[in-house]
Amino acid sequence: MQRLAETAERIAATTKKSEKVGILADFLRSLPVDDAAHAALFLSGRVFPGYDERTLQVGGALLWRSIVEVSRRTDADLTAAYRKHGDLGAASYQVLISANHTGPGVVLAEIADTFEQIAATRGPAGRAKLVIHLLAHATALEAKYIVKIITGELRIGLKESLVEEAIAKAYEAPLSEVQRADMMLGDIAGTLRLAVEGKLDQARMRMFHPIGFMLASPAETAQEALEYFQHAAVEDKYDGIRAQAHVSQGKVQLFSRTLDDVTGSFPELVPHLAAFADEAVLDGEVVAWEFPDESGTGHAKPFSQIQKRLGRKRVTRDLMAEVPVAYVVFDVLYAGGELVIDRPLAERSQILESVFANAKFVAGAPTENPQGLFVFEPAVTSNHKEQPRVLRAPVLRADSTCEVEALFEAALARGNEGLMIKDLSSPYTPGRRGRTWLKLKRELATLDVVVTAAEWGHGKRINVLSDCTFAVKRGDELVNIGKAYSGLTDAEIAEMTEYFLAHTINDRGFVRDVEPNLVLEVAFNAIMKSDRHNSGYALRFPRILRIRKDKLPEDIDTIETVEQIYARQHGVKKTA
Secondary structure, eight states, X not given: OHHHHHHHHHHHHOOXXXXXXXXXXXXXXXXXXXXXXXXXXXXXXXXXXXXXXOOOOOOHHHHHHHHHHHHTOOHHHHHHHHHHHSOHHHHHHHHHHHTTOOOOOOOHHHHHHHHHHHHHOOSHHHHHHHHHHHHHHSOHHHHHHHHHHHHTOOOSSOOHHHHHHHHHHHTTOOHHHHHHHHHHHOOHHHHHHHHHXXXXXXXXXXXXXXXXXXXXXXXXXXXXXXXXXXXXXXXXXXXXXXXXXXXXXXXXXXXXXXXXXXXXGOGGGHHHHHTOSSOEEEEEEEEEEEOOOTTOEEEEOOHHHHGGGTXXXXXXXXXXXXXXXXXXXXXXXXXXXXXXXXXXXXXXXXXHHHHXXXXXXXXXXXXXXXXXXEEEOOOOOSOTTOOOOEEEOOOEXXXXXXXXXXXXXXXXHTTOOEEEEXXXXXXXXXXXXXXXXXEEEOOOEEEEEEEEXXXXXXXXXXXXXXXXXXXXXXXXXXXXXXXXXXXXXXXXXXXXXXXXXXXXXXXXXXXXXXXXXXXXEEEESEEEEOSSSTTSEEEESOEEEEEOTTOOGGGSOBHHHHXXXXXXXXXXXOOO
């Protein structure tokens, strides 16, 4: 482990990608295969392979107490070190060095075995004992990187993609084969072993391990969108939870864009996805759904509705009835025993159609009418109230700016965010954001707000007050409505920090209440009802557009404006 820590220090010391890859490749090549596999995993910032759903369940508080006990320093000492570095691993190194800590050192296999024991241990006391034992036996530098691995924050400028490059370089394997094997296996250590043996082509898709999601780039206008490709597939952009569905022999798992398992949040989708006869990996959006009325149409509901379903360990029947959901599918990644991401979108769409055709739903399948709404044609079932919850997203074609603009306005009228505009010849590129998928959205509105509190940032922003909580007016009172940290330049954030430090009302450690004098203009995607703030509302995806030095605090927007925007967003006319 000492050599891994020293190698990590060398990698952190250079900003050049090629040097990072070269240092790591030399290190991997010098190790026995088992140690190299452990090193590749740990230097990817992982405790267990990507496909492995286990976690250590070692929270920050437990880790903090363990470092204090091993170093025999105080909370205040560790707090000061953390404030200096903004990184718990670096802070632990500082307090251990100051305590003249001299552990005998640990080997990679021992660390991997201890991680296995921690994951299998119930109760924080037992886990803390194992963490303390590991840190006590490690050198100070080893402890620094053990803490970094546990927290998943190496912060040495090394991503898993660079580890893949290092494996390719170390074992003279084609990078594309290393990348594909790692994507299918979800196991960088297993990928290294195949590279050593020259068997990367034997990697097979591991179901129930999520693949990275393809990402879209923003387009400002319909004209800009069509500058990138001539023949476009156009879909509504749904305001829900992006989800990847893995289906095989009746087993179903849903993964979020952060690659977390969210199946338990949407249990009613499981039997409908299990109806797919083909083993498949699907890409789509889980949305709050208004099921058909007498007209036979259904549509997505605002994000504020599905937000009620998030973060719950147990979803009750009452909640499922209050906020019904559907899974709107727009792409397929794996079907017929084959990964199909390299095929063009037009071909993947045909494959997706066949996957749906082979599904045996518990109710009728939706078709699309000329208005782009879903029309349900119920099949004969024992439960006539049951509706299909897995839907094929309607796909339209557009070859001109006028056509795109008309479809955009229609999507907004249906309550959706805007459009997705996709190149029909595009492959599916996991984890990448290119110009073959474009998103065309319109910001709901902007608000002028005043900052009421500021927080110290994280990482490179540890020494600036970058996270702003802001408010609107309710009569003579200020009520908070959101928090944002993006949108300003480093120079503007530095300037704001000086201002906040000079105008602090109450210092709460990481948070400072400040005099409500600084006005910001913020943009956002939606307004939701929420008890997170005392206004009763929260902004979705707020971002700072600019500092409004030309405006006074009394000029900011009011809660009435917020209510009007919320009503307009939900298609409700606000009465005076």
